[in-house]
Amino acid sequence: MTPELLVDVILAVGLVALSLRVVSGGELFRDIVVFIVFGLVVALSWARLGSPDLALAEAAIGAGVTGALMLMAYRRLASRSGGASGDRSRRLRLAAPVAVLAGTAVAIIGLAALGIDGASDSGGAAALAALPATGLGNPVTGVLLMFRGLDTLLELVVLLVVLLGAWAMMIPGPPPALHLVSRDTPLVAALLTIAAPLCVLVAVHLLVVGADEPGGAFQAGAVLAAGGVLLVLTGVLRPSREAGPVIRLAVLVGPAAFVVVGVSAMAFGRPVMELPGLWAVYLIETAMMISIAVTLSLLFGRSGGFRRGGP
Amino acid sequence: MTTEALAGLVFVPLVAGMVAMLLPARAAGVLVIAALALVPVLLWPVTLAVWHGGPVLVELGGFGPPLGIVWRADPLALSMLWFTALVALLVSLHALAGFRPETAEGRRFWPQWPILIAAINALYLSADLFNLYVTLELVTLGAVVLISVGSKSVAMIAAMRYLLLALMASLFYLLATALIYGQTGTLDLYLAGERLQDGTLAAAALMLMITGLLLKSAIFPLHMWLPAAHGNAPWSVSAILSALVVKASLYIVLRVWFWTAVGIDTQMAATFLGVLGAIAILYGSLAALVQERLKMLIAYSTVAQLGYVMLLFPLASTAAFRGVTMHLVAHGFAKAAMFLAAANILRALGHDRLRRMTGIDQKLPIDLAAFALAGVSIMGLPPSGGFLGKWLLLEAAWARSGWGWMAVIVLGSLIAAAYVFRVAALSMFGSGRAGRVEVPRTLASMTALALALVAIALGFAAAPFFALIDRGLPPGMLP
Amino acid sequence: MSSLAVYVVAAAAVFGVGVYGLIVADHVLRKLLALNMMGSAVFVLMVAVSGSAQGRPDPVAQALVLTGIVIAVAATAFALALLVRIHHDTGRVTLSERGDDDD
C-alpha cells in the first residue's frame, strides 16, 4: 500500500465514521459540530481527488456556511429535541436494512461506472480544448462562466429565490439581536481590526486568481460572507427588518450583471450568453461575489437588512 | 429574430421579477403583468419558425454539445410554453385582484412569481440534463416559497415535507446525471441518447432519474406530499402549483424517456409505470370523492389526472402521444380554473367545506359555472380538450387491445364525473346553508371562467394543435 | 484497489448512513444533516465516475458539483428558515402526522 493510498483510506474511514457519528443520535449540538468536521474531511478528500476548487468551495460553503446556518437555527430552536413519535420503532427496524441496501446499490453502481471508459470527445475534453482561446487558465471557471454560463446564472437566481423565501419566513416583530460578544470585549476589537480586512483581502485574492488557479466568485463570496458574519456576531452590524435599497441592489447586482452581459451579446450579433472577453468574466465575478456575500450574510442573520450597531 | 424571442421567454420574466424587488407592490404587480403579457407575443415568431422549419436550436454562449447547453424549441416544448404563458397571465390577473398590494403576501408574491415562470420556460426549452436539474431546483424552490408565502402553519408544514422529498429526489436525479455523463461524456439529451449503450448501468441511471422525477411530480405511490401542499397553499398559488409546477418534472420524464432512452429496452418498466398511473387514477379519483373540503378535492383530482400521463409509457403510440399532450394542456387550464374558482369561493365564504356551501349557485354563479365547465374537461365530456385527450388514449389502448387500460380510463372519468357533480349538487341542494357571503371581485371570477372556457375551446382547436405536435413526434413514432 | 475506488466505496457508505439518518430522525434539523451528507456522497461519486482529463478530474464534472454544492446550501438555508418559522408558530420541530389535512 503506497503512502498516498494510505492517506485516502484514512480519509475514507474518517468520512464513514463521522457520518455514523452524526446520525447516531446524541446531543443535537454535538452532531452539528461533527457534521462540520465531516465537511472539512470532505474538503480534504476533494484535495486528494485533485480538485482544489471543490476543496475550497466545500470548506467555505459546504462545511462553513451550512454549519453556521445549522448552528444558528439550532440556537433559535432553543435546543428543543424531537419528541419520539409512536411509529419510531417500526421505522427503526426498517431503517438499517433500507440503508444497507441503498449503500450497497450505490457502491455497486459506482464501482461499475468506474470501470467504464467514457467517450473520448467528452464535454471535459472539449472544455480543455476551448480554454486557451478564452484567455482563462482555470477550466472550471471557464465551464462556469463561458461554456455553461446559464447554469451559473440560474444558480444565482436560486440564491435570490431562497433569500426572498427567507424574507417571507421572517418572524414578525423586530429581529432579535444576534451578537454574542460586544466590541468592547478585550481582544475582540483586535480580532476585528485584523480579521475583517483580511477577509476582504482573501476574497479579492480568491476572485482574481480564480481565472487561472483554484478559486472564484463562490469561494470569494463565502469568505466575504464569513467576514459579514463576524461583524454580525460582534454587533458591528445589527439585523434590521426591512431591506434598504442598497441591500436590494447588492443582492441583485450579480444576476443583473450576468443577464446584461449575456443578453447584450445578441445586440452585437453574437450568441446569447456569450461573454465578450476576460474583462466580462472579472466584471461578472465581482458582481457575483458581492451578491453571494450579501445574500449569505442576510440568510445567516435571518434579516431583511443591516444597520450599523451602536457601541 | 427567433433566437431573440426565445431568449426573451426566459429573460423578460426573470428581469421583471428582479426589478419587482425594487418597486412598491402595486407597481410591481403591474410590471409583472406587463412582462407576462409580452411572453405570448414573443411566442409567435418561435411558433411560426417551428411550424415552417421544425425544431429551433440555440447553442448558448456559442458552445454546442458535448460541452455547452442547447435550447431546443420543438412542438412539445412549444405547447407547454403556450399553455404556461396563458395560464400565467390569467393567474396573474386573478392574483392582482386578490393579493392586495398593502399586505405582506402581496409584497412577497410579485417578485417570486415571474421568476418561477422564467424558470419554467427555461426548463421547457432546455435540452441539457444538468441545466434541467438547475431549472427544476429553481422551480421546486420557487414553488415551496410560494406555498409558504401565506405563513399558514399547515401550508408551511406541507411545504417542508415537499422540500425534504424534493431534496432527496434531486440527489437521485444528480446521481443518474453523473452516471450518464460518465458513460457518454455529454449532458445533451439527444447526444447522450445516441451514445448511451443499453446495459445495466444505463438502466440503473434511468431508473434513478425517473424515480427522482416521479417523486417531484407526485405520481402514485410518491404522491403523499401533494394534497396537503396544494390544498393549503394560499389564494392563487394552488392553481400555479397544480396547473404549472407538477407538469415541469413530468415533462422531463417524457423528454428523457422518449428522446434519451431510445436505445434502451424499457418494455417492462413501461408496463410498471402504466400500472402506477392506473392506480393513481383510481386512487386519486376515489380520494377526491370523499374529501370534505373543495381545495383538497381538487388536489386529489390532480393526483388522479397526472396518472393519465403515465399511460403513455405502455401505450407509446402516436395517438397516445397526441392524447397525452392534449391532456397535459387541457388539465392545466381546467385545474387552474378550478383552483381559482375555489379560491374565490373560499374567500367569499371564509371556508371551503363542501357541506356548508349550499346556495352559492345564487351568490357566486360565475365561480360555480367556471368550476362546472372545468369539470366538463376534467371528466372528459365532449367537446372539451379533456375529452380529446382521453379519447385518443382510449383509441391507443384499443389499437393495442389493452382492455385493462381502457377500463381504467373510463372508470376514472366516471368517478371524476361523480366528484364534480357532488360539488354541484351540494352547492345547489345541500342542507347546510352558506352564511354571510362576500362577493369576490369580478376580475377574479372572470379569470377562472376564462381558463375554463379555454379548456373547453381546446376541443375545437384540435386540428392545428395536432398538426403542430406531428411536426415533432419522438423518434420511432410516425404521424 | 485504486484511490478512486476507495472514495466510491466511502461515498456509497456515507450515502447509506445518510438514508438511515433520514429515516430514523424526527427532528427536521437532523433530517437536513442526513440529507446534506447524502449530498456530499453524491458529489464525490459524480467527480469519481466522470473520469479525468489530463490527470485531473473532468472540469465539467467539477463545475457541476460546485453548482450542486451552492444549490444544496441554498435549499438548506431556506429549509432552516422555514423550520424556525414553523417552530415559532407551532412549537414543532418534527413532521409527524397529526391533523395535517384539515385546519
Add this chain to the structure above:
Amino acid sequence: MSLSESIGLALVGLGCVFYLAGTVGLLRFPDVFSRLHALTKADNLGLLLVCTGLAVLEASWRVALLLASIWLLGLLAATVSAYLIARHAHHAGAAGRPAAEGERP
C-alpha cells in the same frame, strides 16, 4: 534523504507529537480552563513546528511567508476563541467544576 529533508521531517514529526499531547490534554483534563491551557499552548507550538518543517522541506521564501501567516492567523484565532470560551465559562460559573459527561468534546 538530504539533511534539509530529514530536519524538515523531524520538525513535522515533533509538531505532531505536540498536537497529540494537546489532544490528550483536551480529553483527559478535568475542567474548562486546564483543557484550554493544554489545547492552546501545545497546539500553537505544534503548528509552529509543522509550519517550520514544511517551510524547510519546501525551501521557498514565498511558501515560508505563507506558512508564517498561517501560523500567525492560527495564533490569533486560538487566542481570541480560547479567551472567549474561558470568559463564557467564568461567567457561567463552570470554572472550577469538573466537566460533566455531556460536555466532553
